[in-house]
Amino acid sequence: MNNFAFQTAASAKQATGAFRDDKQAAYLAGGTTLLDLMKLNVLQPSQLVDINSLPYRGITETPDGLRIGAMERMSDVGENALVMQQYPAISESLLLAASPQLRNMASIGGNLLQRTRCGYFRDTAFPCNKRQPGSGCPAINGENRNHAILGTSDQCIATYPGDLAVALIALDAVLHLESAKGKARRVPLLDFYLTPGNTPQRETTLEPGELITAVTVPAAEHARKSKYLKVRDRASYAFALVSAAVGLDVQGGTIRSARVALGSVGTKPWRAQAAEQLLVGKAATEANFRAAAALALQGARPHKHNAFKVELAQNTLVRALQDVAG
Amino acid sequence: MHPDTFDPTAGGPPPEQRPDDGSRRTFIKQASGILGLAVAPPFISQAEKLAAYTGKVEGATEMKLKVNGSIRTLRLEPRVTLLDALRENLNLTGSKKGCDQGQCGACTVLVDGRRVNSCLTLAITTQGKEITTIEGLAKGEELHPMQAAFLKHDGFQCGYCTPGQICSAVACVQEGHTKNDAEIREWMSGNLCRCGAYPNIVAAIKEVAGKGDGKS
Numbered sequence: 001m002n003n004f005a006f007q008t009a010a011s012a013k014q015a016t017g018a019f020r021d022d023k024q025a026a027y028l029a030g031g032t033t034l035l036d037l038m039k040l041n042v043l044q045p046s047q048l049v050d051i052n053s054l055p056y057r058g059i060t061e062t063p064d065g066l067r068i069g070a071m072e073r074m075s076d077v078g079e080n081a082l083v084m085q086q087y088p089a090i091s092e093s094l095l096l097a098a099s100p101q102l103r104n105m106a107s108i109g110g111n112l113l114q115r116t117r118c119g120y121f122r123d124t125a126f127p128c129n130k131r132q133p134g135s136g137c138p139a140i141n142g143e144n145r146n147h148a149i150l151g152t153s154d155q156c157i158a159t160y161p162g163d164l165a166v167a168l169i170a171l172d173a174v175l176h177l178e179s180a181k182g183k184a185r186r187v188p189l190l191d192f193y194l195t196p197g198n199t200p201q202r203e204t205t206l207e208p209g210e211l212i213t214a215v216t217v218p219a220a221e222h223a224r225k226s227k228y229l230k231v232r233d234r235a236s237y238a239f240a241l242v243s244a245a246v247g248l249d250v251q252g253g254t255i256r257s258a259r260v261a262l263g264s265v266g267t268k269p270w271r272a273q274a275a276e277q278l279l280v281g282k283a284a285t286e287a288n289f290r291a292a293a294a295l296a297l298q299g300a301r302p303h304k305h306n307a308f309k310v311e312l313a314q315n316t317l318v319r320a321l322q323d324v325a326g
Numbered sequence: 327m328h329p330d331t332f333d334p335t336a337g338g339p340p341p342e343q344r345p346d347d348g349s350r351r352t353f354i355k356q357a358s359g360i361l362g363l364a365v366a367p368p369f370i371s372q373a374e375k376l377a378a379y380t381g382k383v384e385g386a387t388e389m390k391l392k393v394n395g396s397i398r399t400l401r402l403e404p405r406v407t408l409l410d411a412l413r414e415n416l417n418l419t420g421s422k423k424g425c426d427q428g429q430c431g432a433c434t435v436l437v438d439g440r441r442v443n444s445c446l447t448l449a450i451t452t453q454g455k456e457i458t459t460i461e462g463l464a465k466g467e468e469l470h471p472m473q474a475a476f477l478k479h480d481g482f483q484c485g486y487c488t489p490g491q492i493c494s495a496v497a498c499v500q501e502g503h504t505k506n507d508a509e510i511r512e513w514m515s516g517n518l519c520r521c522g523a524y525p526n527i528v529a530a531i532k533e534v535a536g537k538g539d540g541k542s
Contacts, residue, residue, distance in 0.1 A: 006404035006450060007382045018382075028451070035407070035446045036427050047382070048404065050451055075440075099516025100501075101494065102428055104440045105447070236515035 001038050005047040009054060012211060016180040018049045019209030027051050027211065029071060030106035032098075033114045041124050042115075042131060056109070056213045059083065065219035066090075070109030070176075070212040074164070075100065077108060087217060089226035089245045093167035096230045099237050109212035111164050112175070112189075113204065117239055118158035119143065129155045130200040145305035146239070149313075151267035152301060156200035158267065161239045165189065165269040167228050170245040170261035173217045180209030189215075193268035203268075222247035222257045229320040230263075231312060240264040242313040244320040248284065255279045255288075260296060260321075265313050272296035275317075284325040286318065293317040389453055393418065394462030404450045409433045411449035412459060420460035420489045424518075431517035434490035435459045441497035443516075460489035463496065471537065472496050475530035483521035491517045495531045504535035 005022075009015035018025050026045035028034060029052060037043040057069040059080045066087055068077055077083055078094030097103065097111075120126040120138045127135035139147055139157050148159035173189045192204050206212075217223065226247035232238040243263035249256040258279040262270040275292040282288045293314035300310045386403050393416060400415050409426075412418040412435070424432030426445045433445040436458040463470035472492050475481070482488040494517045498504060503513035510528050519527065 001405050003385070003403055003405050005382050005384045006448075008451075028448070031448065031451075032428055032443075032446050035448070039426065048448075052451065099428075099431065100498070100503075100513055101431060101434055101441050101443045101516045102446075105442050236512050 001035075002041070002044050004045055006050070007047070008050040008052075012054055012178055012213075013182065015049050015051050015054065015211065016178070016182070016209050018047065019180050022047050023208065025049055029110040030073070030102075031110075032102050032106045033110065037115060037122070040122055042122060051211070052107075054211075056211075061086075062216070064216065065223075066217040068108055068215045068217075070214055071107050074098070074103040074106045074108065074111060078103065085224075086219065087167075087171065087223050087226065089167040089170065089223075089228040089247060090164070090217070092228035093163040093230075093243075093245065096228065096236075097163040108164070108215060111162060112168075112192075112212065112215075113206070114162050115203070116158035117161040118147065121158060130158060130196070130203075133199070133201050140303065143305065144303040146241070146264070147303060147306055148267045149265050149300040149302045149306060149309050150262075150270055150297075151195040153196045153198065153200070153267075155198055156196035156267065157303060158196070158200070159264050160193065160266060160268050161264060162269070163228065163230060163240065163243060163263060165193070166243055166261050166263035167226070167245040168215065168217065169193075169269045169271050170247060170259040171217050171220070171223050171226060172259075173215050175212055176214040176216065177206070178211045178213050179207060184213075189269075190271055195267050220247070220257070221249035222259050225249065225324050226259065227320050227324045229316055229323070231316050242309055242316050244313070244317045246317070246320045246324055248279075248321065248324045250284045250325055253283055255282055255284055258292075260292065260317065262296060262313055262317065265297075265300070265309055272317075274298075279321075284321075286322065289318045289321040289325075290314070292321070383450070387450075389450055391416075391449060391452060391457060392455065393457045394459060400449070402449055404448060406449050407445055408435070408437075408447040408449045408452055408457070409444040412444065412457075418459050418461050421493075422486055422489060424487065424490075429518075430487070430490075431494060432487050432490040434493045434517060436493055436497060439497070439500070441494050441516075458493070460493055463492065470496070471534050472499070472530065475533045476527070479526045479530040479533065480523070481526040481530040482519070482523050487517060487519045487521075491519065491527055495527070495534070498531060499535045504531060507532070510535075 024046035028048040028050045056071040060067050061082055074094045078091050084091040121128045121130050126138050129137050147157045169189045175187045177185050228245045230240045230243040240263050242265050245261045247259035258276040260272040260275045275296040278292050278295055297310050297314055383404055386401050388401050391398050412421050421435055422432035424430035428443045428446040433443055434441050435444045438455050472495050498513050504510050507528050510531050
């Protein structure tokens with residue numbers, strides 16, 4: 001690992017100030033992705049700014065729903081009673097992610113900013129358009145079993161690997177951000193992640209030096225009746241092959257509202273709004289769930305090793321919908 | 327042991343709040359607590375820590391780590407991980423470097439009572455926290471119940487993953503994630519064992535959890 005300067009930020013002002021002076025600085029929260037990638041020389045920040053002392057804490061019920069401070073840890077949010085009862089998909093996505101140790105370390109803000117797990121991105125011996133724009137993408141004609149089938153470009157087919165963002169994007173979460181100039185803004189998570197297009201190095205709309213301060217999720221019946229289903233090669237402690245986050249409000253057998261998102265199939269956490277629209281007003285039957293799942297995967301473009309994801313994702317989605325429809 | 331040190335044997339209240347049974351163990355704890363106080367300088371408060379480290383650090387810098395109850399002063403670069411500080415600078419080689427990427431759990435230690443991967447933790451960020459390693463679990467010659475249970479159930483073969491397994495298992499019991507075998511396996515999934523001693527590890531954890539506070 002290259003050496004770097006280090007400071008502990010006592011305030012957001014100090015943290016963002018460090019960025020004004022040093023464009024190569026990086027924020028350190030749990031460090032579980034950052035230090036891993038620094039050891040591989042994939043990331044080489046000149047300075048780490050420890051933001052763990054910033055007061056972005058609390059898991060609270062607000063008049064509008066749920067508010068999670070960005071510095072809360074995955075384990076604490078995953079086992080929080082309010083989250084478990086009112087937003088089960090969020091709790092499940094956290095407790096099925098990583099390991100107990102990593103969940104104790106990783107912050108909510110950092111989790112949402114985790115990088116792709118494409119093996120070529122992680123290995124500096126290979127070119128990678130995400131790591132070094134214009135150098136090429138060996139995954140397109142290489143090992144691509146874990147890669148994306150939705151939202152890809154001829155520059156990048158890496159899949160977004162996380163779990164939490166899939167559940168949050170299904171439940172209309174909003175990110176609260178603070179800019180380097182101290183200006184606050186809110187961004188729906190749906191507008192936060194970017195598909196690679198011609199700029200695969202840019203994964204989110206976060207500005208340099210901007211901090212995530214909190215995540216809010218509106219309360220809703222489809223949030224209370226939500227689920228995160230993760231399918232893996234191993235029983236535990238593995239990234240998803242595919243995952244589904246769903247929420248349904250079913251009254252008298254008819255679907256009043258639906259939320260559908262997929263993980264590890266898209267280049268970003270993949271919300272399937274067309275599938276949701278298809279379900280609203282319909283009966284909660286397997287046939288309708290199958291039709292919605294087919295629509296969600298309609299634009300899929302598999303590569304050599306990941307064609308299995310098309311069917312696996314549909315089956316995962318159907319099972320998740322059946323589970324919440326109960 | 328410093329009196330406010332995290333007590334890995336707990337399940338119940340910290341030792342000083344337990345009814346005084348007048349046992350040898352209690353006496354040793356109290357005695358070593360007093361001794362610990364005499365040796366250790368007053369520990370820096372959170373506020374002092376912030377004041378000391380809000381400035382930018384470049385290159386090697388002095389840091390104080392509280393490991394297994396005693397304060398250790400080191401001069402390290404900010405890039406040094408907690409694992410390397412323990413192994414290379416403090417000669418606490420119980421914690422193992424397996425993958426060095428947070429994937430195997432061999433480096434698991436407890437920081438403020440929570441299990442973490444010390445390979446993905448910078449030493450400089452653990453100042454002001456209680457670090458407990460495998461070396462800090464036994465009370466003198468008396469093994470921690472989890473260490474004894476691993477021996478009894480043969481919860482290892484080559485032993486390389488064992489210190490991480492035991493630290494993780496101590497936390498797993500404290501967290502109460504020991505309802506049944508499946509729950510123990512799920513909550514121990516961050517610790518890999520290439521010898522495949524998993525059934526015996528589960529048996530050891532089950533025994534300790536069962537003896538503890540009825541969470542099993």
